[in-house]
Amino acid sequence: MSPFDELEQVRADALDALTACTTLPALAAWEKQYLGRKGQLTRLTRAVGTLPKEERPTFGKRANAIKQELTAAHEARLAQVKQEALSKDLAQGAVDVTLPGRPVALGHLHLTTQTLRQLYAIFAQMGFEVYEAPDVELEAYNFDLLNIPAYHPARDMWDTFWVRDEPHSEARRLLRTHTSPGQIRAMRERAPQPLRVILPGKVYRYEQITTRSEHQFYQVEGLAVGRTITMTDLIGTMHQFAELFYGAGRKIRVRSSYFPFTEPSIEIDTDCILCGGKGCSVCKYTGWLEIAGAGMVHPVVLQNGGYDPAEWSGFAFGLGVERPAMMKYGVKDIRYFYGNDLRFLRQF
């Protein structure tokens, strides 16, 4: 066979073989066999030297034309095979989109932490910084310095856990029954500078554990001391708090009350978040929910904190942490909070 015939033979073989190629590897093998560096076409082209000189250009031209033709055919076939594979893949790779996704473990902040953070954020906007005080307190800080001497009837307001101390200890200790002792600590640290703090933390009461009462719970106390602070500032601050915490448009009402460390003392209610003031079982049909106990810092307490009551005045307020969350989410049993049932905690 002449090289020309051979050339035509290779072309015919290649085109034949190409149609039989249905996969990418087969096409790659075909390319190698016919168009590769050691492929048949290349080998034939090298044979050009054996031809008479005058035939060489014709041969070269033809070889080139065939190479281009085969390359184009290969590309076309390649595109075709890819398209077929893609169509096949798209047709076969369909999944049931309703199957559940791969589970990822998601962590949760405790509901108390979430509530505390809300309170921190609200009062930070009003310039109150967070001040922390110890859980185990001196009797003097929890009571006496807050204007509650021993055997004073006001002590009945708090059932106290006492630390087992040596008898007749000069400095009896207890688990703080409220966050108020932090008031004295904060004032003594900052006097005579003006002061705006909130005091969050665990408090403890000697109370039987029921759906409504726990022996350990959280409180957030607020304290502002300055030269011109008034009762209307306190009421306004509480109103602002109610709107930010319980929702815009909340109304508040103020009742006179009694706390030994404030004078005058008040309690603040907001219109019931559940019934909007119409009356329901949560607000005991009064339309109001108590949200804070508060008052103007008692002069004795100001004095104990290192401020001269003739020049300084201040307000203090105490907020619950679990109760608002209970109201908001319809939690009927406070024991869920520190029982740590994850089925409870993971709902928030």
Add this chain to the structure above:
Amino acid sequence: MRIPLSWLNDYVDVKDVPVAELRKRLDLAGLEVEKVDVIGHPGAELPWAPDKVLTAEVLSVRPHPDADRLVLAEVNYGGSEPEIVVTGAPSLYRRRGERDLHLKVAFAWKGAVLFDGHSEGWTKRKLKETKIRGVRSRAMVCSEKELGLAEEQTDIIYLPDDTPVGVPLVEVLGDYIFDFDIKGPFGHLQSVYGVAREVAALLDRPCSREPLEAVTRLGLHTTEQPDFIDLEIRAPDLCPRYTAAMIRRVNIGPSPLWMQMRLRRAGMRPINNIVDITNYVMLELGEPLHAFDYARLHGTQPERPAIIVRRAAAGETMTTLDETPRTFDGETLLITDGAGPVAVAGVMGGLHSEVAPETEDILLEAANFKFTNVRRTAQTLKLFTESAGRFGKRVDPELTLIAAARAAELMQSLAGGEVLPTVGDLYPGRPQPVTISYQPALADRLLGVTVSPQEQARILRALEFQVEAQGADWTVRVPSYRLDVRRAVDLVEEVARIWGYDRFPHTLISEPLPPLRENKSLLGEEQVRDLLVALGLDEVITYSLVDPQDEGRLTPPAAAPLTLPGQPVLLQNPLAPERAQMRRTLLPGLLRTAWANLRYLERVAIFELGRIYYAAGQPSVPEARTGVAEPRYLGALLTGPRQARWWQPQDRSALDYFDLKGIVESLLQSLGLLAETQWQRGDHPSFHSGRCAEVRLHGKRLGFIGELHPLVREAFALPEQPIVLLEWDLDLLLAAAGAVEPERRLKFISNFPPVREDLALVVDEDVPALDVQRAILKAGYPLVVGALLFDVYRGPQVPPGKKSLAFALSYQAPDKMLSSKNINSLRRRILKQVQKRFGATLRA
């Protein structure tokens, strides 16, 4: 404290004020009304229909023609003709055959709804027309039970003789009972009269002084040496005043219906007229009284009995009215006679001198005792009586004589007694009148509203303060009963609450903000919370009070005991033995939480961030030191399958040490501390000895991490599955994070792809992998940017006692593509280092 509105109306007329309005005014003024019990009126449990439940009078009683135990009562209920009512009421049955009676009763027509008198509990029943043994019955006379006034069915109710006939019963017996929750030590609000005085001031209405004026009405005078008794106060510090009145020849019997009704509505049980009167006056005026049977009191001399008020001798005993023998300590104040104790002062009388049916002469005690001592005694004896409760809230000593006279007057009119005009009265603790210098401007300064001086004076006067209002400096004299008012700010409160908080505008603090400071410690804490939650853990908050035995449960038997910091803080009065100690470790709380949750869930991944508590040093008030350290700790626990079940194959093997370690490595990485920690084999009795690490940070122990010891797992009743946990010192962690924070700088981010190659090193079995990894990174610094340990091999291909550690190295420069020459040189440096430090050889 329960106060019937009908009683309140005796002193201040509020009949025209709607009940809801009155309640609101009281609430806002600080007299919190917890609830209002309604009797007879709409809103009551059993409203009495005004057209069907009426007052009436029984005119005559005839035997029933056909029934032995029933009678026919002829009842005038205001209709045109009397109604014949069939009844078995015992008191009417006894009067069968009598005529011309005018017995006032409660009468109900058919259609009225009443409680069933003959069934247990409260069953409502509609009255229907029937025939009883041939006699038509379409009405009845009612008992207290049927009207909902008493729990027991006794006789029918009799109304006072002057009750008009044919009016709705609700107008006569209906009531609203205000149940007050008055916070604070306010003796002056512990009585009907005290509340009436407040209501009068609030509504600007007059208040009757009638109950206060019995002294004048009876013409009484006082003496320190009455001829009927020897009086002596040996403890004047605890007994500022002792008043004793004498009422002779009383007839003991039941008290009248109206008094019984008031007592019951106020929550007390009627006993007999004398005891009821003492209780009634206590409720009315707030002064607890005690009636002794005069004949049972002994003297120090034969001619007359004696009352000596003194401290008990330690160990002295007496049986109280509740038939309980009591032993006293030396600070208990006793009322004694010539023979011994007859009452615990202000708390409870003795059984021996109690008023009995045969009592004739009454010695009536009206005294004043130091409130703190009464409270102490009540607490010591656990005897919380109405009397102790009132004394404990401070009672005005001026009240003794007023109340004694009031009670004597009632004993005269209701028990036929004869009041002796001379009253014994020792008053060693007569208080000085209290005056306060007051500037009305103080109210403006503290309240932020302007209440005019005239208005302030009006309010204070309405509350019975005497105000000398001249210029800016006033003198205000405090009424004797306002023991709570001692300072100018107390007057500001009076002004504010009567003026009305609902009139206060709402403002915000107008002063500039005080300098703000960052609370680094809290920010750090919250950052750790966020990171751990992001790493898939749930936050728990457990109790600070724990079972002291839990510390022991953390140590397996025979192991060296667990060392915890300091000494435990124990409670004097725990609620329960398992809540008797402040926790020194977070581990038991985590283990118990895991236990509780594994009942419902297969996988628990939790952390707690909170304080532990231990005694360290002495407390000191001047130094504000509690002697208790409260460092913050971090605890975490994992247990259960690594991955949740799913519809494709999942890794269901148990979470292990490396899961928890991976989590905390991410945490440390985020805090910039990963490279700062040292990890070494840990020795902690609660952990599996081979799977426990001690983690150190800057030379200090951060804490332990590892798998729970199987015996500790058993001690906490946990299921047989690996439980991994850690407990670290959070304060230490955050301090270190705070310290490295300023040093943290951005590491280069290269635009050239890294060159990767694997390097397997053979080292001795005991060489820690972390050390090798750190040595590689150090030797290759800064161009070796990663040395990921991806395989640990022990087996035939390495010599015995050796292991192969395979690292995937990444070489990368910030500014160029590294050449193979660069890399060869780096690799040589690394191999030289690890060879030198660990004897490591390249695995063939």
